[in-house]
Amino acid sequence: MQTDxxxxxxxxxxxxxxVLVMLLIFCFLLIESWPVLTGLSIAGFMADASWHPLEGAxxxxxxxxxxxxxSIGAITLGAPLGLASALFIVFFAPLHLASLYRRLIExxxxxxxxxxGFWGLTTLVPLISEWQPPxxxxxxxxxxxxxxxxxxxxxxxxxxxxxxxxxxxxxxxxLGLSRWGTIAGVVLPAARVGITAGIILAAARALGETMxxxxxxxxxxxxxxxxFDPVRTLAANIALEMAYAMGDHRSVLFVSGLLLMLLVMVxxxxxxxxxxRQQV
Amino acid sequence: MITMTGMxxxxxxxxxxxxxxxxxxxxxxxGAAIAGPQRLVLTGSSTVAPLINEIARRFEMQFSxxxxxxxxxxxxxxxxxxxxRIADIGMVSRPLKPDENDLHAYTVALDGISLLVHxxxxxxxxxxxQIAGIFTGDIVRWRDVGGKDARITxxxxxxxxxxxxxxxxxxxxxxxxxxxxxxxxxNAQGIKTVTGNRNAIGYVSIGAAEYEVQRGASLxxxxxxxxxxxxxxxxxxxxxxxxxxxxxxxxxxxxVIKQFIGFAQSPQVQDLIKAQHFVPxxxx
Numbered sequence: 001m002q003t004d005x006x007x008x009x010x011x012x013x014x015x016x017x018x019v020l021v022m023l024l025i026f027c028f029l030l031i032e033s034w035p036v037l038t039g040l041s042i043a044g045f046m047a048d049a050s051w052h053p054l055e056g057a058x059x060x061x062x063x064x065x066x067x068x069x070x071s072i073g074a075i076t077l078g079a080p081l082g083l084a085s086a087l088f089i090v091f092f093a094p095l096h097l098a099s100l101y102r103r104l105i106e107x108x109x110x111x112x113x114x115x116x117g118f119w120g121l122t123t124l125v126p127l128i129s130e131w132q133p134p135x136x137x138x139x140x141x142x143x144x145x146x147x148x149x150x151x152x153x154x155x156x157x158x159x160x161x162x163x164x165x166x167x168x169x170x171x172x173x174x175l176g177l178s179r180w181g182t183i184a185g186v187v188l189p190a191a192r193v194g195i196t197a198g199i200i201l202a203a204a205r206a207l208g209e210t211m212x213x214x215x216x217x218x219x220x221x222x223x224x225x226x227x228f229d230p231v232r233t234l235a236a237n238i239a240l241e242m243a244y245a246m247g248d249h250r251s252v253l254f255v256s257g258l259l260l261m262l263l264v265m266v267x268x269x270x271x272x273x274x275x276x277r278q279q280v
Numbered sequence: 281m282i283t284m285t286g287m288x289x290x291x292x293x294x295x296x297x298x299x300x301x302x303x304x305x306x307x308x309x310x311g312a313a314i315a316g317p318q319r320l321v322l323t324g325s326s327t328v329a330p331l332i333n334e335i336a337r338r339f340e341m342q343f344s345x346x347x348x349x350x351x352x353x354x355x356x357x358x359x360x361x362x363x364x365r366i367a368d369i370g371m372v373s374r375p376l377k378p379d380e381n382d383l384h385a386y387t388v389a390l391d392g393i394s395l396l397v398h399x400x401x402x403x404x405x406x407x408x409x410q411i412a413g414i415f416t417g418d419i420v421r422w423r424d425v426g427g428k429d430a431r432i433t434x435x436x437x438x439x440x441x442x443x444x445x446x447x448x449x450x451x452x453x454x455x456x457x458x459x460x461x462x463x464x465x466x467n468a469q470g471i472k473t474v475t476g477n478r479n480a481i482g483y484v485s486i487g488a489a490e491y492e493v494q495r496g497a498s499l500x501x502x503x504x505x506x507x508x509x510x511x512x513x514x515x516x517x518x519x520x521x522x523x524x525x526x527x528x529x530x531x532x533x534x535x536v537i538k539q540f541i542g543f544a545q546s547p548q549v550q551d552l553i554k555a556q557h558f559v560p561x562x563x564x
Contacts, residue, residue: 052456054439121469126476134433134461135477219438219463230462240465244326244440246353 029261033254040248045255051221051232053241053249060256062221066138066231067263069224070213071206073142074149078206079199081146082153086195089154090161091183102158109151117215120144125216132228136218139227144212149202156201160194161187193275200271204264210235234260318536323351324358324371327391327442328525332371334552335388335544342543346536359383362530368537370528373442384533385526388544389558392486392514392522393443396471398478399498403427406502412451414481417459422479435473435482436460443467447483450521467557475499486514486522487557514559525558 030037040058048059085105089098120140129135164187172182188195210233218230219240232240234256242253322332329352336348351367358370359380376385395411397403403426406414413419414432423429436458437444448455462480464470467488474480475498486501490511493499501509505520513519527541543549550560 050456052439052454055454055456057456121472122476125473129433129477129479133431133477133479136462136473214465215469218461220460221463232463240438240463241440244438244442246326246440249440 036251067233070141074145077146085154086157113212117212120216141217156198160191323361323367325355325373326352327373328371387524394486394509395502433480485557
């Protein structure tokens with residue numbers, strides 16, 4: 001009983017600390033962006049002609065669209081690929097190949113984002129620019145982000161698939177279902193929550209990814225008209241300009257941080273809602 | 281403090297005062313403990329500040345009795361603070377204007393930026409109006425300035441960077457007039473972007489670009505108004521896209537101030553100046 005109580009205390013303190021850090025960050029962002037939230041008109045963030053902070057124009061919307069499009073693109077490519085990899089590992093690959101493949105995917109997860117960015121800048125962007133200049137584009141950002149979130153989706157999907165109870169498999173074989181029939185009809189529905197959670201985690205990472213995107217996306221503030229147009233994401237905007245920003249410009253950068261946090265919050269709320277619907 | 285109260289809403293005034301009081305207390309106590317070190321305050325240009333910060337750190341190591349406080353806020357703040365005696369030395373990243381003749385300026389280093397293209401690009405030189413045309417989107421193909429028939433990729437710097445400011449100042453343009461295809465952060469990213477794109481044109485600090493060319497990067501620095509883009513031409517003042525980085529004082533510098541300015545101009549800090557891609561003033 002004594003150890004139980006101590007353990008509970010420690011766990012409570014840990015949990016509280018984690019939440020507190022998150023709250024403190026939120027408060028910090030709010031305080032830093034307060035001068036412009038009260039001083040400038042909020043409508044300006046949506047209606048100003050462009051993003052030219054030194055000339056007093058603070059339209060953040062092109063960056064919101066850039067952030068969302070890059071993440072959506074990466075999820076559209078990364079989710080099927082990741083799921084396919086996970087299915088391959090769990091159901092189709094011979095044992096030794098499966099463990100080798102798994103190691104490789106885990107290695108991919110461990111590569112620092114700046115390395116992806118460097119590879120993108122020196123290899124991917126020149127390749128695209130030969131085809132559709134200028135090369136640094138939404139497409140490059142989507143491809144680099146896909147590579148970065150792929151291992152995350154694969155690993156979480158693997159865990160979700162492996163957690164499907166054995167009796168479901170036995171029942172499926174008893175019913176004489178084919179392997180694909182078992183996967184599509186029994187395993188995937190059973191593992192849906194875990195797989196979705198993994199994809200949402202990956203989406204949150206894609207939204208916030210900074211260095212790699214900064215290096216390949218071109219960073220022009222505009223609503224992209226095609227995959228080959230450069231875009232700037234909210235995170236890249238902060239990284240690009242924070243070191244040299246002063247006064248209102250600096251505060252608006254904190255507003256973009258706040259906006260990014262709100263996007264991630266909406267995403268996790270969506271995840272919660274999905275989970276609830278699953279249980280009903 | 282008067283300016284501070286203007287910024288805070290009334291409810292936060294008390295908290296602000298409290299913090300200031302505590303800071304003041306700590307400062308007094310620590311000041312008394314080390315028998316009052318001499319304090320040197322520098323304010324001004326954010327271009328010069330990182331360099332001066334490095335120099336100040338080295339200066340503090342050699343002269344342990346001095347504490348140097350470096351703050352940014354732009355060249356005009358440097359001038360203002362020195363005139364009001366809030367700062368001992370101002371950092372100003374341009375020559376002094378005629379109405380600033382009451383001040384004394386000491387050049388620490390020179391800053392020059394160079395336009396660069398891929399080494400495969402046949403264009404060797406551009407004049408000012410061609411550059412303005414390319415960066416504002418009036419000229420979109422290299423053919424129009426004597427190159428291949430390919431679309432130009434315009435590489436611009438992110439807002440707030442001093443190289444952008446100098447470049448815009450040279451072209452007499454606002455940043456909103458520029459139509460970029462790629463926006464970059466630091467010099468290294470600019471160099472990588474241009475080496476990776478045959479049709480790109482960008483600009484970076486001359487020191488950084490020349491170093492990469494010497495190491496064999498496939499780049500070409502463009503001559504400007506007929507002057508080759510070299511560190512040497514920045515140093516002798518013939519390259520048009522350059523400016524002096526100055527330390528400014530209100531009166532003839534005395535004591536520590538004189539010592540610090542002398543130190544910043546001495547050969548002892550040339551490695552720091554070169555590390556920031558600026559050009560030391562001394563010819564040797």
